[in-house]
Amino acid sequence: MTHPDADLVARAVAGNQDALAEVLRRVQDPVYRLALRMTGRPVDAEDAAQEILIRVMTRLASFRGEAALVTWAYRIAVNHLVNLRRHRPQxxxxxxxxxxxxxxxxxxxxxxxxxxxxxxxxxxxxxxxxxxxxxxxxxxxxxxxxxxxxxxxxxxxxxxxxxxxxxxxxxxxxxxxxxxxxxxxxxxxxxxxxxxxxxxxxxxxxxxxxxxxxxxxxxxxxxxxxxxxxxxxxxxxxxxxxxxxxxxAAPESRTNAILALIRSGRYQALLPDNSRESS
Known part of the structure; x- marks a missing residue:
């Protein structure tokens, strides 16, 4: 059975700006809270959540409705967080x-x-x-x-x-x-x-x-x-x-910047060529 979130995601993939904003609004706090519990510190969680949210927003076309949108975002987040390379000593x-x-x-x-x-x-x-x-x-x-x-x-x-x-x-x-x-x-x-x-x-x-x-x-x-x-x-x-x-709450400045980049098509500017995920 396809999840009800599939309609929202389909509209976002089709370029509906309101749908894009709503997708980001639904996932931003859950993803940030997961990142904070995994990394331990807001400064690390903000960086990780930013990269995760960009991946979520740019992979919406692969959403098949087999799980809720937030649950689907968690899968992307966990894959990133488990393999995250630390750039700050802890x-x-x-x-x-x-x-x-x-x-x-x-x-x-x-x-x-x-x-x-x-x-x-x-x-x-x-x-x-x-x-x-x-x-x-x-x-x-x-x-x-x-x-x-x-x-x-x-x-x-x-x-x-x-x-x-x-x-x-x-x-x-x-x-x-x-x-x-x-x-x-x-x-x-x-x-x-x-x-x-x-x-x-x-x-x-x-x-x-x-x-x-x-x-x-x-x-x-x-x-x-x-x-x-x-x-x-x-x-x-x-x-x-x-x-x-x-x-x-996820930092509004980060999520607003992500939404602006997604809308402009320049989201690759926030994704480093050498991903922070280990192989």
């Missing part, structure tokens, strides 16, 4: 180093400066982003699609281009790794665990992970209903903690 993370860092961060004195609640929220958001980066990229994509973005098993398997049974095995392995990493550490999940976001602010500032003036995620522009509406005092599992992020 701290290498393992589950062992992550667990040790949660304890090391408690040795710093408690932060007593301004915006303490905001900075504690920044710690929570950065900490869960770092946890995702401990997974290898295929495992991270699997976990984000199924546990964070809430795709069905059938949809996620289609995006990843693996069988549903292989997807279930990969997801359970990732879930097990993530649960083990926070076991006995995170005070949001276990009242007896030692780690508290507010206790880690000075440590994170000292490590250069956050700046007290410009929190990277806690003040990020959002659109729609915030995922962070979950009552953090009643979290039931790690999945809820990982889902409890704001509804991050």
């Amino acid at each position: 701290e290498q993370l393992t589950f062992d180093s992550y667990r040790q860092d949660l304890l090391d961060g408690l040795s710093a004195p408690t932060y007593t400066g301004p915006d303490s609640d905001l900075l504690a929220e920044e710690i929570r958001l950065l900490c869960t982003q770092a946890l995702l980066r401990c997974l290898d990229r295929p495992g991270r994509a699997t976990y984000v699609l199924g546990e964070v973005l809430g795709l069905s098993g059938q949809e996620a398997a289609w995006v990843l281009e693996i069988s549903p049974s292989a997807y279930r095995k990969r997801l359970e392995r990732a879930r097990s790794q993530v649960r083990a990493a926070l076991r006995g550490r995170c005070g949001l999940l276990d009242a007896t665990a030692p780690c508290r976001c507010g206790k880690r602010v000075n440590y994170a500032i000292g490590k250069g992970r956050i700046g007290p003036d410009v929190p990277m995620l806690a003040t990020h522009p959002t659109r729609g209903t915030a995922q962070a509406a979950t009552d953090l005092s009643h979290l039931r599992n790690v999945g809820e903690l990982l889902r409890a992020h704001p509804a991050y």
